[in-house]
Amino acid sequence: MYTLYSMRRSGNSYKVRLALSQLGIPYDLVEVDILRGETRTPEFLAKNPSGQVPLLEVAPGRYLPESNAILWYIAGGTPLAPDDRIDRAEALQWMFFEQHSVEPNLGAAHFWLTLVKGGRDLHTHALEGWTERGYQALRVMEQHLESRPFFAAGRYTIADIALYAYTHTANETVFDLTGFPAIRAWLKRVADQPGYVPITWEPAALAIAE
Amino acid sequence: MYTLYSMRRSGNSYKVRLALSQLGIPYDLVEVDILRGETRTPEFLAKNPSGQVPLLEVAPGRYLPESNAILWYIAGGTPLAPDDRIDRAEALQWMFFEQHSVEPNLGAAHFWLTLVKGGRDLHTHALEGWTERGYQALRVMEQHLESRPFFAAGRYTIADIALYAYTHTANETVFDLTGFPAIRAWLKRVADQPGYVPITWEPAALAIAE
Numbered sequence: 359m360y361t362l363y364s365m366r367r368s369g370n371s372y373k374v375r376l377a378l379s380q381l382g383i384p385y386d387l388v389e390v391d392i393l394r395g396e397t398r399t400p401e402f403l404a405k406n407p408s409g410q411v412p413l414l415e416v417a418p419g420r421y422l423p424e425s426n427a428i429l430w431y432i433a434g435g436t437p438l439a440p441d442d443r444i445d446r447a448e449a450l451q452w453m454f455f456e457q458h459s460v461e462p463n464l465g466a467a468h469f470w471l472t473l474v475k476g477g478r479d480l481h482t483h484a485l486e487g488w489t490e491r492g493y494q495a496l497r498v499m500e501q502h503l504e505s506r507p508f509f510a511a512g513r514y515t516i517a518d519i520a521l522y523a524y525t526h527t528a529n530e531t532v533f534d535l536t537g538f539p540a541i542r543a544w545l546k547r548v549a550d551q552p553g554y555v556p557i558t559w560e561p562a563a564l565a566i567a568e
Numbered sequence: 569m570y571t572l573y574s575m576r577r578s579g580n581s582y583k584v585r586l587a588l589s590q591l592g593i594p595y596d597l598v599e600v601d602i603l604r605g606e607t608r609t610p611e612f613l614a615k616n617p618s619g620q621v622p623l624l625e626v627a628p629g630r631y632l633p634e635s636n637a638i639l640w641y642i643a644g645g646t647p648l649a650p651d652d653r654i655d656r657a658e659a660l661q662w663m664f665f666e667q668h669s670v671e672p673n674l675g676a677a678h679f680w681l682t683l684v685k686g687g688r689d690l691h692t693h694a695l696e697g698w699t700e701r702g703y704q705a706l707r708v709m710e711q712h713l714e715s716r717p718f719f720a721a722g723r724y725t726i727a728d729i730a731l732y733a734y735t736h737t738a739n740e741t742v743f744d745l746t747g748f749p750a751i752r753a754w755l756k757r758v759a760d761q762p763g764y765v766p767i768t769w770e771p772a773a774l775a776i777a778e
Binding site: 407408416420422423424425426427428430431434443444446447448450451453454455457458459461462483498501502 | 617618626630632633634635636637638640641644653654656657658660661663664665667668669671672693708711712
């Protein structure tokens with residue numbers, strides 16, 4: 359059985375929890391609190407030198423980091439992971455877009471404003487940059503969704519899961535989605551998928567990081 | 569035949585030119601100058617709403633953006649793109665790492681210091697951030713390469729191509745690779761691969777963007 363190292367309310371961790379739920383895959387959950395430095399301990403860094411969650415133990419002692427790589431691993435061979443060459447490339451396209459245009463902006467705003475709640479390390483110029491580049495990413499997403507129900511392969515895939523994570527919490531930070539009707543309709547379509555669980559959901563069996 | 573929209577000395581564009589050369593795939597090259605705003609014209613934005621290169625026309629009128637997604641598309645079915653489930657996940661892991669930890673730091677330093685050469689939009693605090701996070705990424709790469717010849721699947725793959733692009737030009741900006749012997753040995757191994765071409769190489773037939 360998989361063991362997932364994950365943090366509550368982390369969008370990157372939520373991607374994996376959502377996909378595991380939708381795929382009906384059981385797993386052990388280890389809660390790791392980034393804010394308490396639990397990803398910076400020697401024990402955790404031995405598992406993932408990048409010091410990040412999510413982290414999936416795919417076999418005893420074999421750890422896979424990177425939320426979007428984990429999505430491809432757990433969804434491989436299922437309809438959630440497109441197998442056709444161009445469909446796969448299109449799903450990958452949006453997942454790389456998510457990691458360089460969405461997560462560093464919408465995700466950073468989420469981390470600092472919702473989890474850390476400001477503090478001396480949050481500079482105004484950083485927030486301005488996230489806001490500007492975040493809206494730019496949202497405009498690209500809106501345009502794509504104006505004529506399509508989902509991001510890739512004409513159906514719901516892990517590309518949607520990846521993009522949903524930080525987009526569905528955007529309005530909790532500095533982003534106003536009123537002017538993005540196609541994104542709002544897509545958010546609802548994702549939440550209507552079988553096996554959907556909200557970001558606050560946790561499996562019954564929950565371990566706590568040492 | 570593919571048409572590749574690419575910019576000279578862009579690391580993201582170079583990834584695709586390098587892979588196409590190593591795969592022996594012919595293509596038409598269209599040079600696009602980001603610094604002259606050629607990715608912001610209505611014509612280019614109709615092809616890629618993100619306004620970025622590289623962009624590959626995979627079939628007439630069908631455009632695929634995102635350097636790392638293009639690598640998976642063109643290398644699919646070849647040894648450069650691992651097909652085994654865990655090997656594929658490991659290659660993806662490093663390619664996502666590249667897009668959020670290497671490209672935004674080493675790549676940004678390369679863009680501003682080597683191509684734009686400073687200017688009023690380059691703030692000191694931005695360069696400090698890139699330097700700190702760039703070295704952090706290099707330390708993770710160094711540690712991984714200390715016991716492995718390549719990043720994933722135990723062999724040379726598109727994960728190496730993705731990471732090579734901005735790492736091999738790092739010393740042209742603010743990064744000193746003296747303390748990273750494993751990375752330096754890996755850079756040499758990549759440059760020794762069959763079909764290798766340097767970032768300055770261009771195919772004979774070269775179109776210029778309108």
